[in-house]
Amino acid sequence: MPAVVSTRLLLLVGDSLPLQKLSRVSRMAWSHSSVRFLSQVHHAHKPLTLASLGFKSDFETRDKSKNNKIEKQSSFEVPKSKVKAVRSNGIEAVGANKSLEIEAAPFATKSFSELGLPPLLLERLEREGFMVPTDVQSTAIPTILKKHDVVIQSYTGSGKTLAYLLPILSEVGPLKGKSSNGDGEFGRKTEIEAVIVAPSRELGMQIVREIEKLLGPSDKKVVQQLVGGANRSRQEEALKKHKPAIVVGTPGRVAEISAAGKLRTHGCRFLVLDEIDELLSFNFRESMHRILEHVGKRSSANTHGPKTPLESWAERRTIMVSATVPFSVIRAAKSWGHDSLLVQAKKVMPLESFPMSAPVNLSGPKPGSSSNSNVPAQAAELSLPPALKHYYCVTKLQHKVDTLRRCVHALDAKSVIAFMNYTKQLKDAVFKLEARGIKAAELHGDLGKLARSRTLKKFKNGEVRVLVTNELSARGLDVAECDLVVNLDLPTDPIHYAHRAGRTGRLGRRGTVVTICEEPEIFVVKKLQKQLKVPIPACEFTEGKLTVSEEEKTAKAA
């Protein structure tokens, strides 16, 4: 008999939580290979599996013969150049920079086939070299397939994009399974079924490329990008001509085209808000309001009798994603989602368990206060890849760029992102680096879409060694080879530090973050260190080497 699990479930993967915290929900723990209840279990003596929770692939049970075929196919050789990451420590990640080893690979589940994805999609994943799901993918994919609204929170570079794309592609477009909506067809519908919103053009285009890769060249038109800076009428024409099933865009452009009546999203089944905490910022307020009000909301002609707003939103699945989830996000998910669950790498918990008025304490519980692990307080701390190394280096303002140069040489960094806060200084920094023989380029919002794409391409293919940029590049930018992030100007808070830092050390790779600051700014670094709960020792670059300063060593010893 299958176990009965309430929709307000709490999954713990390889983690434990005090039992008293679990009173309102079904309690269970999920180890790497099995799932078991901690209490209130109807099958207390038998370990539960993903299947017994209904998390095992529908496709597997319904279409065994097809799945067998996939298993056989899985023995075909994946070209080495396509293998993205590997399970064990110390084995090299394949990419432009071979020296970047995977140090803390975030993989728990053995294969994507355990997660309930359709055969064709599994085939494409394998073809593209995605062999093993990351922790957050293992947790998020079955939860979304179970039709829950979710907030996905996991550290930068842990694979959140595929964590939401795979459930969408399981139900939308040519890779979906037969059973996804009962129509028994793999053919395309003519409506938009998924809208993905991201705060920057670069991130929007990156998501489109990830989808296109899985769709393959013949089905590329199933997805369309609607990002700002590009020709709007051309985008509108393409929508009319290709009738994409998935659109990916920036808030302003999606809202604009929607308001003009050229984007029919009332039948949309998925709304993804990537980098949700950024999307909730004041700049995007109006556009986001339009999107949240219109996407997936059916017109009254399609409904039988009046519906409450919650009933209307229940038609779509709302997926909110970020490495940092401050309380504003919890509030938004409670308002715009339907019984949303917070999905982390090893946990799923109902948002209902978060009090509506709790303050978000990014540094964790205050000394003396009772710890409340129900509050996603350690948002910034949990958003940092565990393998990252952090340092700071004190210098005079006029020597910052030279310190950057010495830092790049000392660490023999091949691909560097340097963050600054103001565009003018950013140009000066590029000029100085180039004058000292380091190939550098600037990337910021004052540049046109084409110039931005060109620069990013050059950085990704190694033509540019140091990309000097501002907050524009802090979110979502995925350059696997990036081995060093430098803060030439201080970030404003731990959340901004975390997103900047997260451009390196992606998917368990090695990465270093160096904050170059002036003497009076040291207290800010110390504060960041405390808030983020990571050691940020002082360092110097002398004789082509990074050395942790004597002062720091003495302080540590004491």
Ligand SMILES: Nc1ncnc2c1ncn2[C@@H]1O[C@H](COP(=O)(O)OP(=O)(O)OP(=O)(O)O)[C@@H](O)[C@H]1O
């Ligand atoms: N299961 C996997 N196996 C191998 N590579 C993967 C896997 N999942 C994702 N990746 C790759 O890992 C990289 C990081 O993934 P992604 O950009 O989704 O991270 P993220 O968690 O969204 O990061 P951020 O918070 O910075 O946006 C990407 O290059 C992606 O293609």
